[in-house]
Amino acid sequence: xxxxxxxxxxxxxxxxxxxxxxxxxxxxxxxxxxxxxxxxxxxxxxxxxxxxxxxxxxxxxxxxxxxxxxxxxxxxxxxxxxxxxxxxxxxxxxxxxxxxxxxxxxxxxxxxxxxxxxxxxxxxxxxxxxxxxxxxxxxxxxxxxxxxxxxxxxxxxxxxxxxxxxxx
Amino acid sequence: xxxxxxxxxxxxxxxxxxxxxxxxxxxxxxxxxxxxxxxxxxxxxxxxxxxxxxxxxxxxxxxxxxxxxxxxxxxxxxxxxxxxxxxxxxxxxxxxxxxxxxxxxxxxxxxxxxxxxxxxxxxxxxxxxxxxxxxxxxxxxxxxxxxxxxxxxxxxxxxxxxxxxxxx
DNA sequence: CTTGGAATGTCAACAAAGCTGACGTATTGT
DNA sequence: ACAATACGTCAGCTTTGTTGACATTCCAAG
Numbered sequence: 497x498x499x500x501x502x503x504x505x506x507x508x509x510x511x512x513x514x515x516x517x518x519x520x521x522x523x524x525x526x527x528x529x530x531x532x533x534x535x536x537x538x539x540x541x542x543x544x545x546x547x548x549x550x551x552x553x554x555x556x557x558x559x560x561x562x563x564x565x566x567x568x569x570x571x572x573x574x575x576x577x578x579x580x581x582x583x584x585x586x587x588x589x590x591x592x593x594x595x596x597x598x599x600x601x602x603x604x605x606x607x608x609x610x611x612x613x614x615x616x617x618x619x620x621x622x623x624x625x626x627x628x629x630x631x632x633x634x635x636x637x638x639x640x641x642x643x644x645x646x647x648x649x650x651x652x653x654x655x656x657x658x659x660x661x662x663x664x
Numbered sequence: 665x666x667x668x669x670x671x672x673x674x675x676x677x678x679x680x681x682x683x684x685x686x687x688x689x690x691x692x693x694x695x696x697x698x699x700x701x702x703x704x705x706x707x708x709x710x711x712x713x714x715x716x717x718x719x720x721x722x723x724x725x726x727x728x729x730x731x732x733x734x735x736x737x738x739x740x741x742x743x744x745x746x747x748x749x750x751x752x753x754x755x756x757x758x759x760x761x762x763x764x765x766x767x768x769x770x771x772x773x774x775x776x777x778x779x780x781x782x783x784x785x786x787x788x789x790x791x792x793x794x795x796x797x798x799x800x801x802x803x804x805x806x807x808x809x810x811x812x813x814x815x816x817x818x819x820x821x822x823x824x825x826x827x828x829x830x831x832x
Numbered sequence: 833c834t835t836g837g838a839a840t841g842t843c844a845a846c847a848a849a850g851c852t853g854a855c856g857t858a859t860t861g862t
Numbered sequence: 863a864c865a866a867t868a869c870g871t872c873a874g875c876t877t878t879g880t881t882g883a884c885a886t887t888c889c890a891a892g
Contacts, residue, residue, distance in 0.1 A: 508802060510802070511797055511802045511805045511806075512794055512797055512798065514790065516797075516805075517790045517793045517794055517797065518786070518790070519809070519828055520793050520797070520805070520808070520809065521699075521786075521789055521790070521793060522824060522827055522828075523808075523809055523812040523813060523824065524695075524696070524699055524812060525718075526812075526816050526820045526821070526823065526824045527692075527811075527812035527813070527815040527816050528692070528696055529739060529816070529817065529820055530815045530816045530817045530820060531689075531692055531815055533817060545848060545849070546848095546849090547848080547849060547850085550693075562868080562869095563868075563869060563870090564867090564868065564869080571697065572849085572850070572851090573850075573851060573852080574868090574869075574870080575850090575851075575852085575870090575871080575872095576849065576850055576851070578869085578870065578871075579848095579849075579850095580849080582870090582871095595868095598859075598860070598867095598868080599858075599859060599860090599868095600857095600858065600859045600860070600867065600868040600869065601859095601868065601869080602868085602869070602870095618686070618689075621689055622682060622685045622686070622689070624815060625685045625688050625689060625815070626680055626685055627814065628811050628814035628815040629679055629680055629684075629685065629688070629811065629814075630680060631810075631814040632807065632810040632811045632814050633810075634676060634678070634679045635803070635807055636806070636807030636808075636810040636811050637679045637684075637688070637807065637811060638679075638804070638807060639800065639803055639804030639805065639806060639807025639808050639810075639811075640688070640691075640804075640807050640808045640810075640811035640812070641687070641688065641691055642799075642800040642801075642804040642807075642808075643796050643797065643800045643804050643805060643807075643808035644691040644692060644694075644695035644808070645691060645695070646795065646796035646797075646799040646800050647695040647698045647699055647792060647793070647796040648694050648695050648697070648698045649697065649698045649701060652694045652697055652698060653694070655694065656690060656691065656694045659690055660687055660690075711876090712877095713876085713877050713878070714877085714878085715877075715878060715879090730840085731840075731841065732839085732840065732841085740878080740879070740880095741879075741880065741881085742840080742841065742842090743841095743842080743843085743844095743879090743880075743881080743882095744878060744879050744880075746841070746842065746843090747877095747878075747879095748877095748878080750842085763840095766839090766840085766887080766888070767840095767886085767887060767888080768839065768840040768841070768886070768887045768888065769839095769840065769841085769887095770840085770841070833892100834891100834892085835890100835891090835892085836889105836890095836891090836892100837888100837889090837890090837891105838887100838888085838889085838890105839886100839887080839888075839889100840885100840886080840887075840888095841884105841885085841886080841887100842883105842884080842885080842886100843882105843883085843884080843885100844881105844882085844883085844884105845880100845881090845882090845883105846879105846880080846881085846882105847878100847879080847880070847881105848877100848878090848879075848880095849876100849877090849878095849879100850875105850876080850877075850878100851874100851875075851876075851877100852873105852874090852875085852876105853872105853873090853874095854871100854872085854873090855870105855871085855872085856869105856870085856871085856872105857868100857869085857870085858867100858868085858869085858870105859866100859867080859868080859869105860865100860866080860867070860868095861864100861865090861866080861867095862863100862864085862865080862866095
């Protein structure tokens with residue numbers, strides 16, 4: 497493993513060793529499993545998948561969002577999103593209404609049923625997140641968020657920042 | 665971060681509000697995309713996928729590991745892993761040798777070619793992780809790891825801890 | 833020693849969810 | 863009038879997960 501910074505590194509750079517970075521990578525991998533585990537269990541019972549969860553989550557966050565906007569947030573193709581969206585609309589979890597200003601657009605909202613599922617899913621996911629936050633403490637949480645934000649692609653971070661500001 | 669000066673709840677619990685938890689959830693979602701983006705690009709060129717990356721990573725970490733052991737680390741079915749493993753073996757990236765003590769087992773090692781790909785992938789992933797770590801600083805990194813560890817399932821954390829101790 | 837069950841790994845077939853490409857329709861804006 | 867945009871859909875392919883069936887190997891009870 498050829499690594500540039502070998503000899504006289506300051507103590508403060510210890511966290512940049514390949515070993516430390518590898519641990520971070522593995523932590524990210526294993527933690528993401530836990531992160532999705534609880535919603536996945538709920539979704540499996542209702543024969544939905546993670547893709548449905550993501551759509552529901554962001555429609556809840558941005559009620560009235562258009563298909564195109566959702567597309568760029570989720571980073572998938574419209575064909576892929578459409579399949580998921582179609583089943584959610586058929587099952588009555590999502591309402592799609594023609595735009596008033598621009599009739600080409602479809603505005604997406606959660607129905608009562610959709611909102612109920614959203615709550616069930618995010619409650620489960622928040623419970624785990626809350627437990628992790630509580631165990632780690634406020635300082636750790638601040639660091640957690642900082643590192644995650646620094647890890648995003650620039651374009652992705654743009655979406656994240658936009659969502660972030662929406663409710664504060 | 666212009667937040668948190670208003671609510672009437674104890675300052676120390678501010679990080680446990682639903683709003684904060686939701687931000688953490690979205691940060692996790694968006695950051696994971698960045699986390700896998702660079703390896704994904706490399707893998708796509710060679711017509712491999714994320715599953716191949718994971719197998720290669722953990723075979724590199726635990727040379728001589730058995731299929732069963734790899735299975736429990738990755739958390740997939742043996743049939744799913746087998747498909748990935750078969751192409752890696754056919755392509756000469758992984759060597760599978762029959763166990764000496766127990767001939768039912770197969771011991772897995774990376775070949776030279778396999779090790780080369782592993783280096784390419786983990787270099788790319790480490791580069792991004794390093795940039796994120798550097799931007800966030802050592803204290804944030806410690807918090808990042810703490811929260812991730814607290815987020816894991818118990819069984820998963822067991823695997824993580826085992827890997828962690830392996831090289832320190 | 834034999835034999836039946838458990839463990840390990842392989843093959844086959846199917847499902848979820850991503851992708852590309854092509855095309856149709858309605859609407860907008862130049 | 864016409865090009866561009868937003869959306870939906872069909873067809874087909876890939877990756878990666880799943881279950882079910884099966885071969886091989888080991889071990890322990892009879």
